Amino acid sequence: MKLRSVGIVGVLFLPAAAARAVPQNDLSSVSGDTSRSYLGRGRHVLIGILDGGIDANHPAIRGSVVAARDFSGSGTTDDDRTGVGHATGLASLYVGHADGYTGLVPKAGIINARVITSKDYTDDRMAGNGLFYSLNLGAKVLNMSFGNNLGDGPLTDKFNLMCDYASENYGASIVTAAGNDDDSAVAQVPAGAYNAYSIGALAPSRYDTVSSFSNFALRSDRRTKPDIVAPGQSVQLAAADWERASEFALGSGTSFATPVIGGVLAQMVGYGQDFNLPTDPRLLKAIAMTSATKVYDSDGTAWAPRHQVSDKKGRITIDEPLDPEQGAGRINAMGAYHLYSKARDASTAVANWVFTSLKRRKSYVLNLGHLNAGQRLDTTLVWDRHVGRKDDGDGVVDAGDRFFEAVPLADFVLTLAKDGRNFLASDSDVDNLEELSYTVKSSGNYTLEVYRYSDGGMKNETFALAAQVLNHPPTLRSVDASPDLVAQAHGVSRSIDE
Numbered sequence: 001m002k003l004r005s006v007g008i009v010g011v012l013f014l015p016a017a018a019a020r021a022v023p024q025n026d027l028s029s030v031s032g033d034t035s036r037s038y039l040g041r042g043r044h045v046l047i048g049i050l051d052g053g054i055d056a057n058h059p060a061i062r063g064s065v066v067a068a069r070d071f072s073g074s075g076t077t078d079d080d081r082t083g084v085g086h087a088t089g090l091a092s093l094y095v096g097h098a099d100g101y102t103g104l105v106p107k108a109g110i111i112n113a114r115v116i117t118s119k120d121y122t123d124d125r126m127a128g129n130g131l132f133y134s135l136n137l138g139a140k141v142l143n144m145s146f147g148n149n150l151g152d153g154p155l156t157d158k159f160n161l162m163c164d165y166a167s168e169n170y171g172a173s174i175v176t177a178a179g180n181d182d183d184s185a186v187a188q189v190p191a192g193a194y195n196a197y198s199i200g201a202l203a204p205s206r207y208d209t210v211s212s213f214s215n216f217a218l219r220s221d222r223r224t225k226p227d228i229v230a231p232g233q234s235v236q237l238a239a240a241d242w243e244r245a246s247e248f249a250l251g252s253g254t255s256f257a258t259p260v261i262g263g264v265l266a267q268m269v270g271y272g273q274d275f276n277l278p279t280d281p282r283l284l285k286a287i288a289m290t291s292a293t294k295v296y297d298s299d300g301t302a303w304a305p306r307h308q309v310s311d312k313k314g315r316i317t318i319d320e321p322l323d324p325e326q327g328a329g330r331i332n333a334m335g336a337y338h339l340y341s342k343a344r345d346a347s348t349a350v351a352n353w354v355f356t357s358l359k360r361r362k363s364y365v366l367n368l369g370h371l372n373a374g375q376r377l378d379t380t381l382v383w384d385r386h387v388g389r390k391d392d393g394d395g396v397v398d399a400g401d402r403f404f405e406a407v408p409l410a411d412f413v414l415t416l417a418k419d420g421r422n423f424l425a426s427d428s429d430v431d432n433l434e435e436l437s438y439t440v441k442s443s444g445n446y447t448l449e450v451y452r453y454s455d456g457g458m459k460n461e462t463f464a465l466a467a468q469v470l471n472h473p474p475t476l477r478s479v480d481a482s483p484d485l486v487a488q489a490h491g492v493s494r495s496i497d498e
Contacts, residue, residue: 022098022100022101022236022248023236024101024102024236025204025205025207025231025234026207026231026234026235026236026260027093027104027231027260029202029206029207029231029330030207030230030231030260030264030330030331030332030333031332031333031334031335032104032260032263032264032267032331032333033102034333034334035104035264035267035333035334035336035337036102036104036105036106036267038271038334038337038341039264039267039268039270039271039333039336039337039340040105040107040267040270040271040274041105041106041107041108041267041270042094042095042104042105042106042107042108042263042266042267042269042270043107043108043270044270044273045105045107045108045109045140045141045266045269045270045273046066046108046109046110046111046134046137046138046139046140046141047094047095047105047108047109047110047111047139047140047141047142047143047262047266048110048111048113048130048131048133048134048135048137048139048141048142048143048172049087049090049091049094049110049111049112049113049143050113050115050127050130050131050134050142050143050144050146051086051087051090051113051114051115051116051143051144051145051146052072052079052080052085052086052087052114052115052116052117052118052120053070053074053076053077053078053079053080053087053112053114053116054068054077054078054079054087054088054090054091054110054112055078055079055081055085055088055238055240055242056068056077056078056112058088058092058238058239058240058242058247059098059242059247060092060096060097060098060101060103060238060247060248061088061091061092061095061096061097061110061238064091064095064097064106064108064109064110065091065109065110065111065112066109066110066111067111067112067137068111068112068113068114069112069113069114069130069133070114071113071114071115071126071127071129071130071133072114072115072116072117072121072122072126073117073126074114074117074118076114077112077114078240079240080118080240081240081241081243081244082241083240083241084237084239084240084241084245084249084251085239085240085241086145086240086255087112087114087145088237088238088239088240089235089237089238089239089240089249089251089256090143090145090237090255090256090258090259091110091112091238092237092238092248093235093237093256093259093260093263094108094110094143094259094262094263094266095107095108095109095110096238098238098247101236101238101248103263104259104260104263104264104266104267104333105263105266105267105270107270108266108270111133111134111137111139113130113131113133113134114130115127115129115130116146121154122146122154122155123154123155124154124155124156124158124159124162124399125399125400126399127144127146127155127159127162127190127399128158128159128162128398128399129398129399131162131163131166131399132162132166132397132398132399135166135170135172136397139172140171140172140173140266140269140279141172141173141174141175141262141265141266141269142166142172142173142174142175142262143175143258143259143262144163144174144175144176144177144190144196144258145176145177145253145254145255145256145258145259146177146255147176147177147179147188147189147190147191148188148189149181149183149184149187149188149189150187150188150189150192151187153189155189155190156189157189157192158403159189159190160189160190160192160193160194161193161387161403161404161405162387162399162403163176163190163193163195163196164193164194164195164196164384164385164387165387165388165389165403167193167195167196167281167384168195168281168384168385168386168387171279171280171281172281173196173197173262173265173269173281173284173285174190174193174195174196174197174281175196175197175199175258175259175261175262175265176188176190176191176193176196176197176198176199176258177191177199177253177254177255177257177258178191178198178199178200178201178214178215178216178225178226178254179191179214179215179254180201180213180214180215180253180254181213181215182212182213182214182215182216183215183218184215184216184217184218184220184221185198185200185214185215185216185217185225185226186198186217186218186221186222186223186224186225187221188215188225191215191225191226192223192225194384194385194409194431194432195281195282195384195385195432197226197227197228197261197285197288198225198226198227198327199226199227199228199229199230199254199257199258199261200214200215200216200226200228200229200230200232200254200257200325200326200327201213201214201229201230201231201232201233201252201253201254201256201257202214202229202230202231202232202233202257202295202330203232203233203298204231204233204234207230207231207295207330208295208296208330209295209296209297209298209300210229210295210296210297210298210325210326211232211233211252211254211298212298213253214226214229214232214254214257214298214325215254216324216325217306217322217324217325218324222430223430223431224306224320224321224322224323224324224327224431225327226325226326226327227285227289227322227327227328227433228261228288228289228292228326228327228328228329228330228331229257229295229325229326229327229329229330229331230257230258230260230261230330230331231256231257231260232252232253232254232255232256232257232260233252234250234252235250235251235252235256235257235260236248236250237249237250237251237256260331261288261331264288264331264333264336265284265288267333268284268287268288268336268337268340269284271337271340271341272284272340275341277340278355280355280464282355282382282383282384282462282463282464283353283355283382283464283466284340285380285382285433285464286353286380286381286382286433286464286465286466287336287339287340287353287380287464287466288328288331288336289327289328289329289380289382289433289435289466290328290339290378290379290380290435290466290467290468291332291335291336291338291339291378291466291468292327292328292329292330292331292332292335292378293329293330293331293332293335293474294323294326294329294330294437294474295326295329295330296326297323297324297325297326298325303323303326303329303437304323305318305320305321305322305323305435305437306320306321306322306323306324307319307320308320314423315422315423315424315425316423316424316425317425317426317427318424318425318426318427318428318436319427319428319429320428321426321428321433321434321435321436322435328380328435335468338351338468339351339353339466339468340353346471347470347471347472348468348469348470348471349369349371349375349469349470349471350368350369350371350377350467350468350469351468352366352466352467352468353464353465353466353467354366354464354465355462355463355464356462356463357460357461357462357463358412358450358452358460358461358463359452359459359460359461360452360453360454360457360459361452361453361454362451362452363449363450363451363452364449364450364465365447365448365449365450366447366448366449366450366465366467367445367447368445368446368447368448368467368469369445369446370443370444370445370446371440371443371444371445371446371469372440372443373440373441373442373443374439374440374471375439375440375469375470375471375473376437376438376439376440376469376470376473377416377436377437377438377439377440377446377467377468377469378435378436378437378467378468378469378470379414379416379435379436379437379448379465379466379467379468380433380434380435380465380466381412381414381426381433381434381435381450381463381464381465382432382433382463382464382465383410383412383432383433383457383461383462383463383464384432384462385405385409385432386405386406386407386457386458387403387404387405387406388403388404388405388406389401389402389403389404390402390404407456407457407458408455408456408457409430409432409456409457410432410452410453410455410456410457410458410461411429411452411453411455411456411457412434412450412451412452412453412463413425413426413427413434413450413451413453414426414427414434414435414436414448414449414450414465415448415449415451416436416438416446416447416448417446417447417448417449418442418444418445418446419444419445420445420447422449424436424438439473448465448467450463450465
């Protein structure tokens with residue numbers, strides 16, 4: 001049985017003469033090219049690509065694949081040379097280093113775990129063993145540009161559990177493609193995992209609008225996915241059949257939005273290692289989502305949380321805090337740098353994060369200081385879903401083990417107060433994150449409070465909180481998406497056919 005498509009939905013060959021001067025508007029639109037000079041080029045960072053094999057001899061990738069193993073039974077770790085391929089393109093977005101073409105982390109190393117057959121098939125065993133192989137070699141970013149609808153393919157919820165276990169226990173950031181079916185991103189494997197990222201696609205030319213095919217949160221979905229979006233159409237990729245055709249091709253699909261997010265995370269991992277900062281996936285996720293740029297849904301509507309309610313005193317509670325199509329918005333690599341480094345400048349009044357823990361019925365308060373009308377606050381709170389494991393008797397963590405939710409999900413609320421008065425809160429009881437985006441209406445002293453309810457989680461529950469305040473927030477088409485003004489109701493086929 002094939003899985004549902006999350007891969008290439010369109011490919012255009014570039015003429016051979018263009019191979020030495022490849023425009024990379026996809027990366028520049030998220031400042032990923034600029035951020036290499038600040039966050040770094042990924043030296044000493046390992047990235048696991050679970051897919052259908054990589055052509056390690058491609059000129060843009062050569063020397064970057066440090067380990068390879070086939071878990072699919074295909075007998076090779078190479079990509080399909082009869083076409084432009086899939087994983088070779090993913091790898092180039094990370095480590096590309098050809099003349100005129102540079103990936104997000106050209107100094108990083110790639111672990112090539114082939115988990116997909118030439119007939120686009122994988123299952124929990126293949127994918128899970130490739131996952132733990134990569135983790136045991138030290139991968140801190142895992143790329144999974146494949147998947148199927150839950151209950152409608154070989155991948156089951158067990159693989160979602162494996163991903164959540166891996167993120168918590170190995171400290172790895174896992175990026176997954178939301179899918180190209182214009183359908184639910186929540187009911188996907190592995191995109192439905194809690195501790196991983198589900199990533200949607202943006203359309204050219206400005207990469208400020210969600211692609212029409214990108215999966216989203218349906219009205220019937222209680223949870224909200226994707227978490228974040230990135231360029232996913234007309235993305236410049238290394239082609240696996242470069243020996244007989246062009247070295248690069250244009251690809252489209254949430255598959256290729258995924259390594260754009262993963263590449264920025266790999267930059268952050270390298271920066272954190274260099275400056276002795278935590279690189280825990282919860283912290284990186286809080287920073288990446290907080291610093292994201294609000295863009296537009298596929299029909300042109302502005303970013304807005306899915307659902308909110310207000311009481312008689314005007315206090316607003318957002319119980320579905322992400323946008324159903326773009327999640328937190330478009331990845332902003334330089335924004336992530338400013339927030340991770342806690343850099344304040346003329347445009348940034350607050351750039352702060354904490355990585356700590358709370359017992360049940362306890363609070364943590366972050367003082368934002370005096371804020372002025374017109375500034376915008378963005379903040380994200382992230383914690384883990386805890387997954388346990390029962391060994392199958394071989395003493396090795398692998399896909400043969402049993403994985404299960406160890407405890408019910410912890411429950412937090414994130415509240416914004418002005419001059420001691422609470423007026424805005426993010427309070428979802430089904431996801432492991434809270435988020436607020438608020439344009440300040442009147443000057444005053446503002447604070448954020450994290451409160452942990454008595455339900456679920458560990459005795460001490462670790463969380464990450466990131467917050468930034470911009471003096472001159474970017475405006476797209478002059479639309480204000482402040483939550484107090486907007487309310488909304490509620491086969492790994494990597495096909496080349498659009």
